[in-house]
Amino acid sequence: MSKSGIQKVVLAYSGGLDTSAIVPWLVDELGCEVVAFVADVGQGEHELDGIEEKARASGASGCYVYDLREEFVTDYIYPTVQAGSVYEGRYLLGTSMARPLIAMKQVELAREVGADAVAHGCTGKGNDQVRFEATFAALAPDLKVIAPWRTWGMRSREDLLAYLAERGIETTASKEKIYSRDANLWHISHEGGLIESTTNPPPADAWTLTADPSAAPDVGMEVALSFDRGTPTAINGERVGPLELIERLNAIGSVHGVGRVDLVENRTVGMKSRGLYETPGGTILMEAYASLEELVYDRDAMRLRQDLGLKFGDLVYTGKWFTQTREAIQAGVASLAARVTGEVTVKLFKGHATAITRSSPNSLYSEDFATFGEDEVYHQGDAEGFIRLFTLPERIAALSKQHASGGKA
Numbered sequence: 493m494s495k496s497g498i499q500k501v502v503l504a505y506s507g508g509l510d511t512s513a514i515v516p517w518l519v520d521e522l523g524c525e526v527v528a529f530v531a532d533v534g535q536g537e538h539e540l541d542g543i544e545e546k547a548r549a550s551g552a553s554g555c556y557v558y559d560l561r562e563e564f565v566t567d568y569i570y571p572t573v574q575a576g577s578v579y580e581g582r583y584l585l586g587t588s589m590a591r592p593l594i595a596m597k598q599v600e601l602a603r604e605v606g607a608d609a610v611a612h613g614c615t616g617k618g619n620d621q622v623r624f625e626a627t628f629a630a631l632a633p634d635l636k637v638i639a640p641w642r643t644w645g646m647r648s649r650e651d652l653l654a655y656l657a658e659r660g661i662e663t664t665a666s667k668e669k670i671y672s673r674d675a676n677l678w679h680i681s682h683e684g685g686l687i688e689s690t691t692n693p694p695p696a697d698a699w700t701l702t703a704d705p706s707a708a709p710d711v712g713m714e715v716a717l718s719f720d721r722g723t724p725t726a727i728n729g730e731r732v733g734p735l736e737l738i739e740r741l742n743a744i745g746s747v748h749g750v751g752r753v754d755l756v757e758n759r760t761v762g763m764k765s766r767g768l769y770e771t772p773g774g775t776i777l778m779e780a781y782a783s784l785e786e787l788v789y790d791r792d793a794m795r796l797r798q799d800l801g802l803k804f805g806d807l808v809y810t811g812k813w814f815t816q817t818r819e820a821i822q823a824g825v826a827s828l829a830a831r832v833t834g835e836v837t838v839k840l841f842k843g844h845a846t847a848i849t850r851s852s853p854n855s856l857y858s859e860d861f862a863t864f865g866e867d868e869v870y871h872q873g874d875a876e877g878f879i880r881l882f883t884l885p886e887r888i889a890a891l892s893k894q895h896a897s898g899g900k901a
Contacts, residue, residue: 495521495522495523496521496522496523496524498522498524498608498609498636498638499524499525499607499608500524500525500526500527500605500606500607500608500609501518501522501524501525501526501527501607501608501609501610501611501638502527502528502529502598502601502602502605502607502609502610502611503515503518503526503527503528503529503552503610503611503612503613504529504531504594504595504598504610504611504612504613504624505528505529505530505543505547505552505555506530506539506613507530507539507540507543507546507547508613508665509649509652509653509663509665509669510613510641510652511528511613512546512550512652512656512661512663512665513550513646513652513655513656514611514613514640515528515547515550515551515552516550516551516655516656516659516661517640517644517655518611518638518640519551521644522638524609525553526551526552526553526611527552527553527554527555527556527601527605527607528544528547528550528552528554528555528556529555529556529558529597529598529601530543530544530547530555530556530557530558531558531560531590531593531594531597531598532557532558532559532560532561533560533561533564533590533593533594533676533677534561534564534675534676534677534678534738535675535676536675539675540557543555543557544557549661549662550661551661554605556601558597558601560593560594560597561677561735562733562734562735563593564589564590564593564676564677564678565677565734565735565737565738566734567593568589568590568592568593569589569677569678569738569774570722570723570724570734571822571825571826572585572589572804572805572808573774573777573778573781574722574781574825574826574828574829574832575797575800575801575804575805575821575822575825576778576781576782576785576797576798576801577801577802577804577805577808578778578801578805579757579805579806579808579809580755580757580758582753582755583753583755583757583767583769583809584678584679584753584769584771584774584775584778585805585808585809586674586676586678586679586680586681586769586771586774587619587620587674587676587679587681588619588623588808588809588811589678589808590676590678591620591623591624591627591811592623592626592627592811592813592814594624595623595624595627595628595631596627596631596814598610599627599628599631599632599635602632602635603632607635608635608636609635609636609637609638610628610632610635610636610637610638611637611638611639611640612624612625612637612638612639613640613641614639614641615641616639616641616642617759617761617763618759618761619759619760619761619809619810619811621639621642622760622761622810622811623810623811624811625637625639625811626810626811626812626813626814627811627813627814630814630815631814649665649667649669650667652665653665653667669684670684670685670686670697671683671684671685671687671698672684673700677735677738677739677742678738678771678773678774679701679751679769679770679771679774680700680701680769680770681767681768681769681770682698682699682700682767682768682769682770683765683766683767683768685698686698687766687767687768688766690756690766694752694754694768698768699752699768699770700770701742701746701751701770701772702745702746702749702750702751702752702770702772703746703747703748703749704749705748705749705752705842705843705844706749706842707749708747708748708749708841708842708843709747709748709842712748712839712840712841712842713744713747713748713839713840713841714837714838714839714840714848715727715728715741715744715776715837715838715840716728716729716835716836716837716838717776717777717780717835717836717837717838718834718835719780719781719784719832719833719834719835719836720833721829721830721831721832721833722781722826722829722830722832722833724737724777724780724781727740727741738773738774738777739773740773741772741773741774741776741777742772742773743773744772744773744776744840745772745773745775745776745840745845746770746772748772748840748841748842748843748845749842749843750772750775750776750840750843750844750845751769751770751771751772751773751774751775751776751845752768752769752770752843753768753769753770753771754766754768755767755768755769760809760810760811775845776838776840776845779838779845779846779847780836780838780847781832781836782847783836783838783847783850784832784834784836784850784852785797785832786850787834787850787851787852787854787855787856787857788831788832788833788834788852788854788855788856789828789831789856790856793828796824796828797825797828800821800824800825801825803817803821804818804821804822804825807821831854832852832854833852833853833854834850834851834852834853834854834855835850835851835852836849836850837849837850
C-alpha cells in the first residue's frame, strides 16, 4: 500500500547523480512504483550507455528510452530557427527547446503505463522546473507533480552520495563536480564553478565541444546551405536529412571554434545567472537563414518576423510551448518562411560564421535598381517629391513653430 496515495510515478531520468538518488527516494518516501523515462535528444551515447540497467539498479521497475532526436530537429529546432528566436540576443535556446518535448513524451508514457504522477530532478532555482511543469499543466493537469529538490532534506552532492551508499546503490558520480552541464543535439551548456563569478573569464576547461578559436585552423572553410520554404535541405549541394544536417554542421563548426557564448541572462524565476554555451551547428544555420531572409522579406515583413521572433523566443525560454500564443506565432512565422528558398554560403574562420553569398528565386534584391553605376530604371529626380512628402510632418511642425514665433526661425 502506498504511503502517499500515489501508486506509480514516471520520472524524467538522466542517469546522473540527482535522478539516481530520486528513484530510491520516491520508493522509500512515497512507497510507490517508479518508472524511469529517458529522452534521447542527442546528448551522446556516453550518457546513455547502460542507462536502463542503472535505473533498475536504483530501484526503478522499468526504464523506457525514447529516441527523440529527429522530432527535436523538425518540430522544435526548425520552427525556432524560422522565427529567428535568440533569447536576450545571444542564447540559441538549446535546453529550452528540448524540455517541452521531453515533458510531453513523459506524459505520454505516464498515460501508457497508468501512472498517477510525474517527477523531475530540477532544482527550485532553475528554469527547467518551470518548463517541465508548464508542459504538465497544459497536457496533464490531473497528474501529480513531484519535485524532490523542493521537498527533501538533501542539499549537496555529498548528501546524495551518502544516501546512495547507505542503500548500496552504485554510482559513477564523485564528490567533485566542477560544472553543471546540459547537452543535446543543438548545444551544450555549462554552469557552476568558476563560471559563477562574472569577474572570472570563462575557464578553459569548461569548453568541451568547440575548439579554442585562437587555435582553430588558420585557413577558413566555406559551407553552402540550401533551403526550401524555410527548411534546410542540403549541405554543399548534397541532400541530407534533419538529423544528419545538424550533426554535420556541429562537426564542421566545432573544428573552427564557432558558437561559443558567455552570457549573463535573466532566468524565468527572477535571478540572473551566468552560463557558457556552445552551439556550433546552430550558429551556422541561423546565420545562413537570417542572411536569406534579408533577400526575400520586404521591410514590413522583416519587422513582423523580428517582432514575432522575440515573442516566440520568450515563450520557448519560459516553457510556454503548449499555448495558443506559441501556435499562432508559429503559424505566422511558417507563412513568412514559405518565401525562404535559396542557397547561402557561410565562411567559418576562428570562431566566426559569416554569410558571404546568398541567392534566391524569391529575392527582392535588384542590382538594376541598387547599382551605383549608370541605370535606366530608377529616375533619381523622383526622390525629390518623395522626400517632400516623407518629411511633410516635420515641415508642418517647423512652419507652425515659425508662425507662432512671429516668423523667426
